[in-house]
Amino acid sequence: MSTFNTRGITLGIESFGDDSAPLVLLAGGTTMLSWPDALCERLAAGGRHVVRYDLRDSGKSTTTDPQAPSYTLRDLAADAASLAGRLGGRPAHLAGIGVGGMVAQVAVLDHPSAFSALTLVGTRPVAPGPPDDDLPDHDQATMSRLFARPMPDWSDREAVAEFAASGAEILGDDPVAARAIAARIWDRTPGTAPPVQMANQMGIVFSMLDCRPRWRERLPEIEVPALVVHGRRNRFFPVGNGEAIARVIPGARLLVLEEAATAVPDAAADEVTEAMLTLG
Structure with missing residues (x-):
């Protein structure tokens, strides 16, 4: 793991594979560890240069005040485009998971020349807050x-690790895997100030971002090959959100992981890798 400076900020990154291979850029949701090691390693073995990165106010990226972010969703999208251009030197395959999928949608819409393909995992086409009437909201009993x-x-x-494990069990994810990832996130978090730790573990900063204007109505403008991956058991962003995207x-392909919830389980890494590699 290392850091990369772009647009006046620092982004925490980790690279897999040959630096000269086609770039697959993985936007965290919010930290890079939202993307499982197994998937990164398989993509690299498939001939890709894989870079996963932390969004602002998480991991090793610039952290200022997660409770009052001074940037917008479109700034995060511009970060992705800048990172893609400086790391790859040619259009990159961009992937976003969870709230990182919102960043990825806006990035491809606002900076189409920076990207050659798009993968969206477990996300939805509207900002945090109440969804559109035709989109399923969070499962209320789960929330x-x-x-x-x-x-x-x-x-x-x-x-913190126990808190993450109990949350994963409620959401239908693997609590053992969640515990291990939460401990790794804790180790990478700068300090133990509650707002910073919460931003890293729970992504609360997204609820405070300016995500205007809406982008859902612009999704038909996307011209690059697209893959939408969604867990059938996702109770946070139910599968109807992925279907709507x-x-x-x-031309988007929908891949529903029947046994998955919010996270990509290691057991699905081969299937997701194969689908992503077919995009380019």
């Missing part, structure tokens, strides 16, 4: 259970 839990002591690594992006 009630998630937010009924007391916050952990953010200075306690094991408490795939319907309106011209």
